[in-house]
Amino acid sequence: MQCFIPKQKIDSVHSLDLKKLKDAGIRGIIFDIDNTLESHRVAEPSEKVLSLIENVKNEGFSICLISNGKIPRVELFNRALKLDAIGDAKKPAKKNLKRAMQLLGTSAKETALVGDQIFTDVYGGNRMGFYTVLVDPIEQIENKFFYVKRFFERIILKKIKE
Ligand SMILES: [Mg+2]
Incomplete structure (x- = not known):
């Protein structure tokens, strides 16, 4: 279960406490x-x-930006930002998470991952040894797995509150 628990849970990426991350060595x-x-x-x-x-x-x-979304989506999103960015990342697989860390030039302990999904972002980040931050999703994508996923997410979110 521990692998699904983020280090921090915040309501939005705009509430990210940069000082807290710095103090944690990120x-x-x-x-x-x-x-x-x-x-x-x-x-x-x-x-x-x-x-x-x-x-x-x-x-x-x-x-670094990382997304399981399609590469053209990521490229367009990154057009004005001009950051390092990885599309079609297949999180929680380690390969591209590792590549992102290499692009940052950090060690795992110095790396934070901020995302909205427990089973891709938090799980993927935790198994890399990253500092994981879970944000409330801006908008839920409702597909056929949505309700099953929500069910398991609720169990884990309850654990976080304990
Ligand atoms: Mg997401």
């Missing part, structure tokens, strides 16, 4: 895109997200 942050930075329906980052990323950079963190 130097690089991997951001999920869909429903973490923007809704999966939003093709390009809003002003709010652009300034968030600018702020994170100015605080001295390296940044």
Whole structure:
């Protein structure tokens, strides 16, 4: 169960406490895109997200985007941001999480992963030894697995509150 528990749970990426991350020794942050930075329906980052990323950079963190979404979606989203970005990442598989860390130039302990999904972002990040931050999803994607996933997520979210 521990592998599904994030280090931190916050309501939104905009509530991310950068000082707290710094104090924990974090130097690089991997951001999920869909429903973490923007809704999966939003093709390009809003002003709010652009300034968030600018702020994170100015605080001295390296940044990488990682998404299980299609590569063209990630490229378009990253057009204005010009960050390191990995699309079609197949999280929670380790391969691209490791690649993201290499792009950041950090060790696992110095790496945070911020995402909205317990079974891809938190689980993937935890098995890499990253500092995991779970955000409330901006908008839920409702497909045929949605209710099953929600069921298991609720069990885990209850554990986090304990
Ligand atoms: Mg997501």
